[in-house]
Structures are given as C-alpha cells and as structure tokens.
Amino acid sequence: MTPSVASIQRHPLKAHGREALSAVTLVPGRGLPWDRHWAVAHEAAKLTEGEWGPCANFSIGSKAPKLTAIDARLDEATGTLTLHHPDAAEIVFRPDDAEDAARFLDWVGPLCPPERARPARIYSVADRGMTDTDYPSISLISLASNRALGEYMGLDLSPLRWRANFWIEGSRPFEERGWIGRRLRLGTAVIEVVEPQVRCLATTANPATGARDADTLKALRALHDDQDFGVYAKVIEAGTVSAGDVVELLP
Known part of the structure; x- marks a missing residue:
C-alpha cells in the first residue's frame, strides 16, 4: 500500500481544539499556517x-x-x-x-x-506558531502505529490524542521512527524529518471527553523503552498538500 495523507489537522489556539483541513500550502521555514497561532x-x-x-x-x-x-x-x-x-x-x-x-x-x-x-x-507572535519545538515545525503520525499501540493496549485509540498535523496511512507500524534525518514529499511539498515527538500526559486523555483513560506513556515505554510517538519535521520546499496525496520517502 502506498503511503498517503489520511488527514490534515491544525490547532489554531494551542491545546484548545483541533480542526480538519482538506488542503494546506506549506512554506519553507514556517509551520502549518495558523497552527498554534x-x-x-x-x-x-x-x-x-x-x-x-x-x-x-x-x-x-x-x-x-x-x-x-x-x-x-x-x-x-x-x-x-x-x-x-x-x-x-x-x-x-x-x-x-x-x-x-x-x-x-x-x-x-x-x-x-x-x-x-x-x-x-x-x-x-507574528509569523510564528507556538509549536512545542523551538523552531517552526510540522508534526506527523502513522495511523498504523496508532492502531498497533491500541491493539497492544486492548483499546481503540483515537489519532486525535496525538495532536499531529498530518496523519499518514499505508506505512508499516512504527516505520516513522526510521525517518529521522530523511526527506519526505507530501503532495508537492518536501519536508525533512528532524526528531521524534516525546509524549506527555496529554495523550492519556480521551479527546471525546477530556478524561484520562489510557496509559499511553506506559505502553510506549513497554514497547520501545521511550515515550516517542510521531515525528517533527521542517518544511524544505514549498508546496500544497491535500488529503489523499501520496507520501514519498526520498533518497
């Protein structure tokens, strides 16, 4: 299965809500437009x-x-x-x-x-989202990894727990851990994966209710001996990304 963009999400007010988008234009040196604005x-x-x-x-x-x-x-x-x-x-x-x-x-x-x-x-701040990184970043998760973690926990985990910008479908579970330092083409944009996302207690809360109901951090430590899930990336080449676009790992 060829990896693709399953969903695009932004969070206009950091930690206070998410919004699905059909398409977005990325610019080098910037994060997702209006994300954590x-x-x-x-x-x-x-x-x-x-x-x-x-x-x-x-x-x-x-x-x-x-x-x-x-x-x-x-x-x-x-x-x-x-x-x-x-x-x-x-x-x-x-x-x-x-x-x-x-x-x-x-x-x-x-x-x-x-x-x-x-x-x-x-x-x-003008032209700078309040990302969790000290550089303008976008974030990606793998839906296969989310399903694998949920199966390990015996739960149906919503991908919304991870507050990521791009949900990728079609990659192997936890394959994204090997993307650090690599470039990906999303639609017509090119990004460079910089580092893993180290997760916090926010991911233990159910995004439908706001109640803490799943120990995602304990499960990640059991599987990988860390609390990493998803990756941060920088935009290298401008382009438009739409839901359904192919994701290509570049040489």
Missing part, C-alpha cells in the same frame, strides 16, 4: 514579548486534560475562532480582541484544574 499563557508564564515561548508557559492538555476535548473552527478572513466542548456552551470570539479574549478566559476557566496556574491571557 495563538496560545493561552498562564499566570506563572515567563515570556519574552514578541518571541516564541516553550510549552511550560501555556495552558496545555498535560496539565488540564479537559482541554483535549475541544473542537475548533477558524475563520481566517475575520480571525474569528469557534470552540466547542462537551461540558461547555459553544463560544465564538476573536482572540486578538481584548474583550473577546476576556470572554474566552471566563469560558475556559472551569475546564482547568483549580490547583494549576490559571489561564491569564492569549499570546501570539
């Missing part, structure tokens, strides 16, 4: 204004598992974001608008554990 800085954040910041500064699913059940929809033309959670009413707001951002903080507060640092403000 905004992030929610908590009250203990130590950020340098105008610069990328590591995930420890933000409200994320490893600390607030209920956030993993949010769905998102972004209107790029107006910068309007719609979020839905099974335990909260839908909210429509513009993250760059101060009054709207305040409404969002009121909305998201009950979804965050009271003993954790509270969400304080929405943070963004």
Whole structure:
C-alpha cells in the first residue's frame, strides 16, 4: 500500500481544539499556517514579548486534560475562532480582541484544574506558531502505529490524542521512527524529518471527553523503552498538500 495523507489537522489556539483541513500550502521555514497561532499563557508564564515561548508557559492538555476535548473552527478572513466542548456552551470570539479574549478566559476557566496556574491571557507572535519545538515545525503520525499501540493496549485509540498535523496511512507500524534525518514529499511539498515527538500526559486523555483513560506513556515505554510517538519535521520546499496525496520517502 502506498503511503498517503489520511488527514490534515491544525490547532489554531494551542491545546484548545483541533480542526480538519482538506488542503494546506506549506512554506519553507514556517509551520502549518495558523497552527498554534495563538496560545493561552498562564499566570506563572515567563515570556519574552514578541518571541516564541516553550510549552511550560501555556495552558496545555498535560496539565488540564479537559482541554483535549475541544473542537475548533477558524475563520481566517475575520480571525474569528469557534470552540466547542462537551461540558461547555459553544463560544465564538476573536482572540486578538481584548474583550473577546476576556470572554474566552471566563469560558475556559472551569475546564482547568483549580490547583494549576490559571489561564491569564492569549499570546501570539507574528509569523510564528507556538509549536512545542523551538523552531517552526510540522508534526506527523502513522495511523498504523496508532492502531498497533491500541491493539497492544486492548483499546481503540483515537489519532486525535496525538495532536499531529498530518496523519499518514499505508506505512508499516512504527516505520516513522526510521525517518529521522530523511526527506519526505507530501503532495508537492518536501519536508525533512528532524526528531521524534516525546509524549506527555496529554495523550492519556480521551479527546471525546477530556478524561484520562489510557496509559499511553506506559505502553510506549513497554514497547520501545521511550515515550516517542510521531515525528517533527521542517518544511524544505514549498508546496500544497491535500488529503489523499501520496507520501514519498526520498533518497
């Protein structure tokens, strides 16, 4: 089976919802457009204004598992974001608008554990998503690897647990572990795989409910003696990627 792009996902507000796309245009030196464009800085954040910041500064699913059940929809033309959670009413707001951002903080507060640092403000940097890497990256997972891990655990694992940009179908289970340092063609774009994704507690939460219900980290350690699942990559050559496009491992 020839590997292909099964799904394209972006997360406009880091850790606060995912959105499926039919196609995307990638540009060298950039991440997925609008992916992690905004992030929610908590009250203990130590950020340098105008610069990328590591995930420890933000409200994320490893600390607030209920956030993993949010769905998102972004209107790029107006910068309007719609979020839905099974335990909260839908909210429509513009993250760059101060009054709207305040409404969002009121909305998201009950979804965050009271003993954790509270969400304080929405943070963004021009032309730079708040990726988990200190360089602009995109992320990939293998659906075969997801199924294999689920079979080992005796569970039907949703690929949404991994918050990846591209879901690849048709590769061998855990084949992507050998892609580090290699280049792939996705549609007409070329990417270079840089490093594995080391996973955190966010992946133990069910993306339908936000409840922690599967010890993915223990299972990964049992299978591979690490907590790696999926890979980070850099965009090397510009191009368009659509769902269903062929994925080619380049020499």
